[in-house]
Amino acid sequence: MxxxxxxxxxxxxxxxxxxxxxxxxxxxxxxxxxxxxxxxxxxxxxxxxxxxxxxxxxxxxxxxxxxxxxxxxxxxxxxxxxxxxxxxxxxxxxxxxxxxxxxxxxxxxxxxxxxxxxxxxxxxxxxxxxxxxxxxxxxxxxxxxxxNARRKPSVLKNDFFVLDLPAGLDGFTIAQISDTHIGPTIRAGWARKVVDAVNSLAPDLIVHTGDMVDGAVDGLKTDVMPFGGLSAPHGVWFCTGNHEYYSGVFEWLSEARRLGFRPLVNEHALIDTGNGRLLLAGVTDLRAGRIVPGHASSPSKAMAGAPVHDVSVLLAHQPDSVYAASEAGFDIQLSGHTHGGQYFPYNYVIHLFQTFVRGAYMHDGTQLYVNMGTGYWGPPMRIGTVPEITLHTLRRA
Incomplete structure (x- = not known):
């Protein structure tokens, strides 16, 4: 500090x-x-x-x-x-x-x-x-x-085309929110607006790819409460971002569970829809190991011992996790962290520091999508980017 x-x-x-x-x-x-x-x-x-x-x-x-x-x-x-x-x-x-x-x-x-x-x-x-x-x-x-930062988030749609995807998973939807940064200028009213927008999409699965908060549980417990209203047939899942580690990660993991999220800390879970098997995994933030030694980010650990599945999806806050994710054999990675640069002119400057900034990418066989952030950090502003809720759909290639 x-x-x-x-x-x-x-x-x-x-x-x-x-x-x-x-x-x-x-x-x-x-x-x-x-x-x-x-x-x-x-x-x-x-x-x-x-x-x-x-x-x-x-x-x-x-x-x-x-x-x-x-x-x-x-x-x-x-x-x-x-x-x-x-x-x-x-x-x-x-x-x-x-x-x-x-x-x-x-x-x-x-x-x-x-x-x-x-x-x-x-x-x-x-x-x-x-x-x-x-x-x-x-x-x-x-x-x-x-x-622009405070308005209702835009719903952006993205299709992932997967080879040999079973017909039963063709059309499976995943709603992604990221970087909500509940804290100094983002409170319960805004969170409730996000929850209503996500639930109206009726996704099969909901994921939050980190940086849920900016502050301690004691000060923000009331403001994150609306997130308990998120609902999907195959659950609501969460991976940690860097700001969870600045704000008391263990307390926030407990609070996330209380709200109905299932945190994935370098681990996986098998989602069997009856018509196909989706392996969902999550890793800690790339820098988590510097703050909590036992939380070093590891896609290979998240994949270890995985049962037979038809498609694998990794939740990783920082896009740069894709290098290790591709080595571990993940088909898809969902990330956030960059905010797309958030506002002009930093939405251009960010390309000097980040390889993957926003939208869809492919790296060594792993499809990557970078959400621009549903909220914002610091100045309550967005110029050249939009607050984003992403609706991903799995498609047969």
């Missing part, structure tokens, strides 16, 4: 300094007003950390925390868009300034009287004008992003 605190505070400090320097300082207004804007900026970026000192033990602290979270996370989302626009302008200018400085060092400057220095008034005007344009773009983008 101490390392995370240091990182968060360092990033917040850099944001305050950069935005103050390039956004507030160039404004033509009294110094007292600039100081007020600097203080407001610092309050919005540092004040969010007040929730770490409150424990939501009573109604007043709950209301205070929720209000701070909504303001803080929304402002952070707005700033994260604005700062990309500003950096796109400032980084080339920085390189230009460095090149100009080097040029002055190595090239003798003319002393002729017609040499003209920089026009500071013009520079300030252009800087303020561009800042105004960036603000005018970032504000409506933030508003749309909040609306």
């Amino acid at each position: 101490s390392y995370w605190f240091i990182i968060v505070m360092a990033v917040s400090t850099l944001l305050v300094l950069y935005l103050g320097w390039r956004l507030i300082n160039p404004l033509q207004m009294a110094r007292s007003r600039k100081i007020t804007l600097w203080a407001l900026l610092a309050l919005l970026l540092f004040g969010h950390r007040l929730t770490w000192m409150l424990h939501r033990t009573n109604r007043y602290e709950m209301v205070a925390c929720d209000s701070i979270d909504w303001v803080g996370f929304t402002f952070l989302g707005f700033v994260s868009i604005l700062i990309v626009f500003m950096l796109a302008r400032d980084i080339p200018s920085l390189f230009g300034a460095v090149a100009s400085g080097l040029k002055r060092l190595f090239i003798r400057r003319s002393k002729r009287p017609y040499f003209i220095g920089p026009n500071h008034a013009r520079r300030r005007f252009l800087l303020n004008a561009s800042n105004g344009l960036f603000l005018a773009a970032a504000l409506p983008m933030t508003g749309f992003g909040v609306y």
Whole structure:
């Protein structure tokens, strides 16, 4: 926690300094007003950390925390868009300034009287004008992003074509939700909306591929309660994500069972429909072993001792589990974790860090599907992605 605190505070400090320097300082207004804007900026970026000192033990602290979270996370989302626009302008200018400085060092400057220095008034005007344009773009983008993240999740349909699939499993449906992140800005009302949407699909099987929550059981027990209403003929299943390990994994595994989920922790279960046999397995998050040594993710362990089956499906929070899943012989892997990048421009940037971002892939004989996330993490925003419920259907190839 101490390392995370240091990182968060360092990033917040850099944001305050950069935005103050390039956004507030160039404004033509009294110094007292600039100081007020600097203080407001610092309050919005540092004040969010007040929730770490409150424990939501009573109604007043709950209301205070929720209000701070909504303001803080929304402002952070707005700033994260604005700062990309500003950096796109400032980084080339920085390189230009460095090149100009080097040029002055190595090239003798003319002393002729017609040499003209920089026009500071013009520079300030252009800087303020561009800042105004960036603000005018970032504000409506933030508003749309909040609306898009909070709306009813979209149902995306995906077909898995499987060789030699028995006729009895042709048309078998699996509803997948992932990354619901019940926590600071996602509460019971939203969870209930997701449950109603999933149940209306009448799937044969329901799975949750991790990151159900962001917080401890004591604080979120009421908000996850609607998930107990999920219902399917062949059960509701769950695998752990990285955020379960940040929030008390053993307590959440117990709570998941109480809600009617069947967690799969590096293990499998055989689902015999009477017309075909589906092997459903689940692994822990890829980084789980660093937090709980006995929970190191292992698709091979999940497959070990598997009975004869017609098709195998692995629940694995992180898409990169597919490398070990294909070696273990799984036909299908269902994942989440990436959020598809969640919002612009990070839905493009994420491709630099993740091989599998969203939708369907094939790796060495294993079909992979990456759900963009039913909820969101951090800023309550989605731009360029949608909150997703996936309805998978098994088909004979």
